[in-house]
Amino acid sequence: MANTNGQSNGFAVHVRNVTKTFGTGEAKVAALKGVDFDARMGEMLMIVGPSGCGKTTLLSVIAGTLAFNGGEIDVFGTPLHGLKDRDVTEFRKKNVGFIFQQFNLIPTLSLVENVSVPLLINGVSRSQAEKKASELLDRLGLAGRGNDRPSLLSGGQQQRVAIARALVHDPRLVICDEPTSALDKDTGGKIMELLRDIGRSPNRCVIVVTHDNRVFKYADRMTEMEDGRVQRVHESYSQYEQKGEH
């Protein structure tokens, strides 16, 4: 799907016939059995489905943190299947931000230091990185908290710090694994509104894996997985609800 300027015809992520197995012999598990999947620019897409159906595995191969066995994955027109491991790592550092259920903040670092990490990894100077991190924390409602340690914050505040860390290097793809599972309904709703706004910005895309049916309604589109495959794609949450096949 890549064209000459490195964009991919409206697709942020384009996955075809991707397979992934874990283990060997009797312990072999086929986690992805030929997945076709698309995420568009300017959307927040949710991946839903029963436990063990392959959601996190799909997220990991798209993000370039896990190698896959077969098939093709284009991210913003770059074919991950054609890159060496080292180049996948470089691509990920620049283009992907991550948000997890347990926030994964470093407890011994201040909020500003936590948020600076992706910039430091990309070679930005400490003073520049901390300036940008501090500005982003301000924008996310955490002005004046930059020198605090994460343990002083509520769950919702910690998740906002994690969002700042995921966005600070201006990645085009933001990958979220169960971002609201540790949060109450109202806080989770606010976090999803924020993620949806981020996803809807031009040339960006947010992909969320979640079990949390309290937040399904925030999805722009939904992809249902079952047993290592994408079974259905819904153009909106209301379409997902109406089909009622889940």
Ligand SMILES: Nc1ncnc2c1ncn2[C@@H]1O[C@H](COP(=O)(O)OP(=O)(O)OP(=O)(O)O)[C@@H](O)[C@H]1O
């Ligand atoms: N590192 C691993 N080694 C072996 N098997 C694995 C590994 N990671 C995942 N699996 C297996 O691959 C399958 C898909 O797992 P995956 O975590 O992608 O599912 P999931 O849909 O995200 O599940 P959940 O909703 O419970 O997080 C499962 O059978 C799981 O046990």
